[in-house]
Amino acid sequence: MIKKLADDFGGDDNILSMIRVANTGSRSRSKVQELKDLETKVLVQYLDRLMTSRKMDDKLETVLKHLGFLNTKITQMNPNFPDAAFLRILTAKYGDRAVAKGLPSAISTGTESTRSVAVKLQMQQLNTWKKEKKSVNDVFKLLNFDQYAGIAVVSSPGMNALHGYIKLFYTEQPALKLYIKMLSSRFNGEDKLALFLQAALNDGTTGPLVGKLKKDLFQKWKNDGLYHDSLITKVFHVKSGPPTPAVSRIAKEYNTFITPSTARETI
Incomplete structure (x- = not known):
């Protein structure tokens, strides 16, 4: 025709x-x-x-x-x-x-x-x-993230597009919250996602997107009103005794992230 x-x-x-x-x-x-x-x-x-x-x-x-x-x-x-x-x-x-x-x-x-x-x-x-x-959930499904788990999520070809899309809504807390919820579900929790991102940054082989994802996770915690101590107890579920060195480092970096405007606790 x-x-x-x-x-x-x-x-x-x-x-x-x-x-x-x-x-x-x-x-x-x-x-x-x-x-x-x-x-x-x-x-x-x-x-x-x-x-x-x-x-x-x-x-x-x-x-x-x-x-x-x-x-x-x-x-x-x-x-x-x-x-x-x-x-x-x-x-x-x-x-x-x-x-x-x-x-x-x-x-x-x-x-x-x-x-x-x-x-x-x-x-x-x-x-x-x-x-x-399209909602964040729509894009998550469009990019077929259900087939990935763990590190495969971060290294998947669609991660760049999903991250770029959430940036269009970055000031909208529900979108960021849903985005982190979806990512953390592939790692069995925000605590495991945070530990993976920290380890990946230390390894230095996963590319610049990992640092951006970590910042997104910190922003979500900030939106939730978390601080150093509450992060350790509510996200990492440390109820007694000292946290592990990895958790302590994440909490310290998070405290630095929120310090300019809102931090009330020091280490």
């Missing part, structure tokens, strides 16, 4: 221009969505032809290695494309989950142009989820 339209109307550019004109004049929400879906199909087909002409295979990994080039070619088709056009193509072709898990790799290992486009696409995806009113 798309190929026939392209042949009948003189190419993808003409089809897209006609779709845009029709979209502008349409007042029906269903018609607007129908036209938007058609536009996405045209763009996906264009990407397929472009990749074939460059002798690229059809894998998402290949697309992510050439984001700079492909993004330039897509946006050159029509200067009036919405900013998220390329994201729509990728999610339509590969799915929301695959794109979310793939972009962090492009950000961390790609060329400068690849990283620039990948960062932009990731923010567009996160903001699209927010616009669609």
Whole structure:
């Protein structure tokens, strides 16, 4: 169908221009969505032809290695494309989950142009989820975190996307609380999550995300009104006797974290 339209109307550019004109004049929400879906199909087909002409295979990994080039070619088709056009193509072709898990790799290992486009696409995806009113739980399920436990959660490809999404709601305590609850459930409790993050930081092999997760956990405890002593008794369940060295270190670092504005206890 798309190929026939392209042949009948003189190419993808003409089809897209006609779709845009029709979209502008349409007042029906269903018609607007129908036209938007058609536009996405045209763009996906264009990407397929472009990749074939460059002798690229059809894998998402290949697309992510050439984001700079492909993004330039897509946006050159029509200067009036919405900013998220390329994201729509990728999610339509590969799915929301695959794109979310793939972009962090492009950000961390790609060329400068690849990283620039990948960062932009990731923010567009996160903001699209927010616009669609996806909850933290929705994103947790979308990224298929139920299949992970323990260290696999932190090292999973979707962790970067989940962490980025929660940052959009960082001032909203319920979202942060749910996020930490979900993470800690994969470690059998906040105490075990905290001990893992501390050990991972000491090990130094798990990447910068671990430090960010630890800060998120501290922020959640701060929101809960915990201090040094209450943290040890309520989170780490130390009712009598001295805490272990690892717990003592976490409590000391947490006390430093909250000291600027709220700490009432000292060590």
